[in-house]
Amino acid sequence: MCAEYATRPREQIAQILRSERRYLSAAEVFQALQRARARVSLSTVYRTLDRLRAKGEASSRIDEQGEATYVICTTSHHHHAICRVCGHVEEVACDPMERFTEALKAYHGFELDAHAMEFFGRCARCR
Amino acid sequence: MCAEYATRPREQIAQILRSERRYLSAAEVFQALQRARARVSLSTVYRTLDRLRAKGEASSRIDEQGEATYVICTTSHHHHAICRVCGHVEEVACDPMERFTEALKAYHGFELDAHAMEFFGRCARCR
DNA sequence: TATAATTTGCGAATCATTGGCAGAACCATG
DNA sequence: CATGGTTCTGCCAATGATTCGCAAATTATA
Numbered sequence: 492m493c494a495e496y497a498t499r500p501r502e503q504i505a506q507i508l509r510s511e512r513r514y515l516s517a518a519e520v521f522q523a524l525q526r527a528r529a530r531v532s533l534s535t536v537y538r539t540l541d542r543l544r545a546k547g548e549a550s551s552r553i554d555e556q557g558e559a560t561y562v563i564c565t566t567s568h569h570h571h572a573i574c575r576v577c578g579h580v581e582e583v584a585c586d587p588m589e590r591f592t593e594a595l596k597a598y599h600g601f602e603l604d605a606h607a608m609e610f611f612g613r614c615a616r617c618r
Numbered sequence: 619m620c621a622e623y624a625t626r627p628r629e630q631i632a633q634i635l636r637s638e639r640r641y642l643s644a645a646e647v648f649q650a651l652q653r654a655r656a657r658v659s660l661s662t663v664y665r666t667l668d669r670l671r672a673k674g675e676a677s678s679r680i681d682e683q684g685e686a687t688y689v690i691c692t693t694s695h696h697h698h699a700i701c702r703v704c705g706h707v708e709e710v711a712c713d714p715m716e717r718f719t720e721a722l723k724a725y726h727g728f729e730l731d732a733h734a735m736e737f738f739g740r741c742a743r744c745r
Numbered sequence: 746t747a748t749a750a751t752t753t754g755c756g757a758a759t760c761a762t763t764g765g766c767a768g769a770a771c772c773a774t775g
Numbered sequence: 776c777a778t779g780g781t782t783c784t785g786c787c788a789a790t791g792a793t794t795c796g797c798a799a800a801t802t803a804t805a
Binding site: 774 | 776777778779780781782783784785786787788789790791792793794795796797798799800801802803804805
C-alpha cells in the first residue's frame with residue numbers, strides 16, 4: 492500500500508519543467524504538453540506539480556497575477572535570481588545568512604528560523 | 619477631476635490595519651470591521667487595500683493558502699520579519715545588500731535590480 | 746493474464762477576487 | 776446651507792484558478 496507509480500503523464504510533465512529553467516504556471520505546462528502532442532489533463536498537471544513541490548523536487552512561487560508557478564530545483568537550500576527578460580532562474584546559495592541572522596537577533600530581538608528571497612534583474616545572457 | 623475623498627470606510631479600514639501590525643486578508647479586515655460595528659462592504663475592503671498598496675502605504679504578500687494579505691508600512695525600502703507565533707511584522711532595513719549585489723554579478727553574471735525577502739521566526743515578545 | 750493498488754480524466758463545485766452600475770457620500774462653490 | 780459635478784460604495788453577477796468526486800484506465804506484481 493502507498494507505493495508510487497511511474498507514469499507517462501508524470502514523466503512528460505517533469506520533462507517540460509526540466510527543459511525550461513523558468514517558473515511555469517499549470518496552464519503553461521498544459522499548453523506545452525499539448526504542443527508536444529501529449530494528452531494529459533489539466534487536473535493531472537495540477538496534481539503532479541503539487542506532488543513535485545511536496546517532494547522538494549520543485550519550488551513554487553505566486554506570480555504577479557496570483558497564479559502558482561513552478562520550477563525544478565537541483566540544489567537543496569538556495570534562492571532564486573529571476574531574469575526579467577527571459578525568466579531564466581539562477582540558483583543562488585545563501586551562506587552569508589548566518590551573520591545576518593545574528594544581527595537580526597541583536598537588533599530586533601527576532602529569532603530567525605526560515606527565510607525566503609527572490610532576486611530580479613537580467614541574467615548573464617540577457618545583459 | 620481625479621481628486622481624492624476622505625471617507626468613513628477608508629478611515630475605518632486604515633484604522634484596523636494600523637492597530638494590528640500583522641498581515642491581514644481582505645476577509646479578516648472585513649470581519650474586524652463587523653466586530654467594530656462598521657458597515658463596510660467586502661468590495662470596498664478589496665478596493666481600499668489595493669489602493670493603499672498602490673500608494674505605497676501598505677505592502678502585500680500572498681500567504682500559504684494563496685490569499686492576498688496586507689500590512690501597513692512605515693519605512694520606505696525594507697523587508698519583513700514575520701513572527702510564526704503572533705504574526706507580528708518587524709520591518710528590517712537591508713543595507714547589506716550592496717555587497718551581495720556585487721557578489722551576484724561577479725559569480726553568476728546576474729545584474730540585480732530588485733529583490734524581495736521574507737523572514738520567519740519568533741519575535742522578541744514571543745521568544 | 747489476473748488482481749489489487751494507484752493514477753487519470755472529466756465535469757462539477759469552490760472560493761477569492763473583479764466588474765458593472767445605480768444610488769449615496771463628499772466637497773468646492775455660490 | 777442648497778447645488779452640482781465628481782468620487783465612492785454596495786450589491787450582485789461574472790470570472791478564473793484550483794480542488795473534488797468518482798468511474799475508468801494504467802501500473803506493478805505474481
